[in-house]
Amino acid sequence: MSETYFALNPATGERLPGEYPIATQADVERACSLANSPSTWASLSDVATRAQKLRDAAAAIEALGDALIEMAHLESGLPVARLTGERARTCGQLRAFADHIESSGVLDSLSLPGNPNRAPLPLPSLRLEKHPIGVVAVFGASNFPLAFSVAGGDTASALAAGCPVVVKVHPLHPGTSEMVFGALASAFGDAVQRVHGGAEVGEWLVTDLNVAAVGFTGSQRAGLALFRLGANRPEPIPVFAEMGSVNPVFALPPGQTESNAAGYVASLTLGAGQFCTNPGLLVGVDSPGFSAFVAEISRLVSTSGEATMLSAGIAAAYEAGLCRLSSAEGVRLLAEGPQARLYSATPSEGAELFEEVFGPCGVVVTCRDEAEMLEFAGSMPGQLTATLLGATAGHSLVPVLKRRVGRVVFDGFPTGVEVSPAMVHGGPFPATTDSRFTSVGMTAIERWLRPVCVQNEPSEVD
C-alpha cells in the first residue's frame, strides 16, 4: 500500500475529497522508463501527428468543462474568472505550439550542398537537424494550477519538441492535475506521465537516468537545489528553473500619474500578488512629484481588497516575509490594506530589497537622484522584468536594465505575460538558472531541442 495525501481548501482549511498516491522511487522509475520507451518516441516522431495531439489535448481539457474550473477553484482559492482565463491560456498555448511546429520552421533542417571540387579538400554536404533532447521532467507551479502545471508551458513546449514528459504534480492541486492529466493522456498516451509527491519525489525525478532535462517554476530555494542536483548527476542534465523576482518598476516624473498609481496597485494585488512577475519594488527619485505618486499608491493599498492565498503555508510565508521587512532597520511601513502592504526604503538596504516576498507586498525605494537610481539598477540581481513608467526609449536606464532582466516593460505593468514568439519569461540568475532561455512564448521550445549534423548522406535514388 502506498502512502497517500489529499488537498485542503485554502479558503476554509477543510480537507477536500480525493486521495492521491505519493510516488515511491520505483513509481518514479517506472514513469520515467515508460516515458522513455521506444513506443512513446515513435508516437511523437511525426510533427503533424504531434501537432494534432497538442490540439486534441486542448480540446480534451476544454471538454472537462466547469468541473475543472470548480476543482481548481476549490484547490487554489483562485477566483473562477481568473481560472477561466488561465484555462484559455493553457489551451491557447497548446494550440500555439501546434501551429508553431507546423508553420514557423523552428524544426526545419538546414541543408547545405557539398562541393566535390573545393580545394584542397572536397566540401561534404551538411544538414543540420533539430532533435528532441530526451524525456523532460516538468514541475508544476503552485500559482498557476493550469497554465504552469500538468499541461502548462513547459509540458506544451517539450511535447512540441518531440520530448516525452513526466510531470511532478504540485501537491497543492492534485485533483486539478489529475483531471488535466487525464485529458492530456487521452491525446498523448504513455508519452506523458505524472507522479505525486514532495521534495524527495522531485529529487528522484531529476536524478532518474531516463530524464534528460527539467523545467521548473517555483521558489529560488527549490529551483536552485534541483538545478544543482541536475548538474551534479554523473551524467549532468540541464535544469531550467524560473524562480521569480521582485520586478522593479522605475517611475520617472512623466510616469507619476494617477492612472499609473492605480495600475501599479492593481498589478501588485492581482491574484493576491501571487505572480512571478509581481512588481514588488517601486523605484523613484526623491521629489514632491514622487511623494505625491507614492501617497496615491499608499491610499490605494490601504483600500485594496483581500483574496484567498494559495495555501496556509504560502500565507504564513507571506506573513514571515512582512515581518522580515518590518524589522529591517531602514524599512518602514507606508500603508496597510487587509492583505497588501507598502513599505519605504532607500537603496542602502541592498540585498534585503531583492528578496521576493510572495504576495501583495511592495517596497518603495527612494533614490537621492538619477545617478543613485542608475547605480541601484546596475546593482540589481537578475530579474524577470523591469518596468519604466514615463521613460523615453533612449533613457539611460534602458541599457542598464537590459543587462539585468529578461523583459523591459514601458508604460505598463509586468503581470500578464503574453504567449508570443517575442516573449521572454526568463532573465539572469537568480530569476532563472539559465539566461539564454525563456519558459513562456514560442522560443521556450529551444530548451528541449538539440542539433544533429548529418554529413554526406547518400541519396536514396540509387
Place this chain on the structure above:
Amino acid sequence: MSETYFALNPATGERLPGEYPIATQADVERACSLANSPSTWASLSDVATRAQKLRDAAAAIEALGDALIEMAHLESGLPVARLTGERARTCGQLRAFADHIESSGVLDSLSLPGNPNRAPLPLPSLRLEKHPIGVVAVFGASNFPLAFSVAGGDTASALAAGCPVVVKVHPLHPGTSEMVFGALASAFGDAVQRVHGGAEVGEWLVTDLNVAAVGFTGSQRAGLALFRLGANRPEPIPVFAEMGSVNPVFALPPGQTESNAAGYVASLTLGAGQFCTNPGLLVGVDSPGFSAFVAEISRLVSTSGEATMLSAGIAAAYEAGLCRLSSAEGVRLLAEGPQARLYSATPSEGAELFEEVFGPCGVVVTCRDEAEMLEFAGSMPGQLTATLLGATAGHSLVPVLKRRVGRVVFDGFPTGVEVSPAMVHGGPFPATTDSRFTSVGMTAIERWLRPVCVQNEPSEVD
C-alpha cells in the same frame, strides 16, 4: 615577483626561449574586471565595428607571418603544413563570424506590433532582442594551438556575440598564444584578456564574479570539473565543455573497401591521433569480409608513420592508455606501428571501450550480428560523431546514432570539422556538457547570446 614558466620543445624535450608569468588570483581578477568594464562593452556594442575588428584580428594574425608558424611548430611539434592550414582555419573562422553577424540575421530583433483593440486586453508591442551573455572565459586546447586557442572558435564566436573574452592560455604553447594575443588585442584592446597558469588559475577564472560563461575544449576530467565549478558557484554560469569522444565508425559490408581501410587509418593517425574526432572505434559484424577489411587496416597500421606528440605528458598518457587496453581481459593487440596501435574486442567489454585513448589508437569491435551492433550503438555514451561506411540513408543504425551523437558522417571520416552554419561539434554527455550547443560552426555563437524582450517601447517621434 610573480612565478613564471616556460615551454618545452616536444620533439627534443629542450626548454624553449621565453618566460611567461603565472597569474595570481589578483591577476585573474584584474583581467576579468578589465574585460567587464563599461569601455570594453562600449567598444563591442556596434555590430559593424565588431565585424571589422574580427577581420582586423584575422589580418593581424596573418601579418605575424612565418614566425607564428615556427613558434607553434616548436611548441606543439605539429608539422608546418598542418599549422599553416590551422592558421587559415583560424583566420577564416574570424572572418566567417564577421560575415555571420553582419549578414545572417542571427542578431536581428523580432518586432511584433501591438493591437490596442484586442479583447479582453490590448496586445502590447513586443521586440525580442539578442544580447551578449557577459564576459566569456575561454580555455585554450592543447591540440589546436591556433584554431581552438586564443583566437579560436570559442573566442571568435564570443566576440561576435559582443562578449568580452578572457583566455586561459594552454601552458603547452605560451609563445604562440602571446603572439596571437598581441594580434587579437591590436584589434580588440581590453575587450580581450589572457592569463597564464594551470588548474588553479582556471578555477579562479570560472569562479570570478565578472565571468558569465565558459568555453572549454579538453579532457573529460578537466571539463567536468569546470562545469561543476560553474554550476556550483553562488551565481551559477553555463560552462560549455567539449570533452572529446571515441567517434565510432560502423563499417557495413559495402563500406569494407580498400579505400575505406586507407581512409580509416589516415584519419586514425592524422596529427598523431590528437583530434577530438579521432575515430577510436571501428565496429563491424563478424564475417569474412569484415575480417579482410580489418586485416588491411592492420597492415596499414603496422606500416604507419610516427609523429611528435604535443608533449611528453600527452605521450605518457597515450602509453598509459595503451597499457590499460592491453591488460583488459577481452582485448588483444591486432597490429602495432611505431606509434599507432590496433586492438580487437567484443561489445561485451562495455564501458572500457568508450574511454578515449588520446592518440593514434583504434579498437576493432566485432559484433555477432546486426542486432548486436544495433544494441551496441544504442548503449554508447554520448559521442561527438559516429560514422557509417556503406550504409544507406535509411539504415536502422541511423536513428539510433542520432540519439547518441552530434554528427553522423556517411562514407567519410570524422576528422576535418567544417566551419559551417550546419556543423555540429557537440553531442550528448560526455562528449560535451550541453547537447544543445556546438563549439564549431556558426551556431556556436548561440552559447553566448541571451534574449531580452522589450515591451511597449514608446516611439521616439513624439
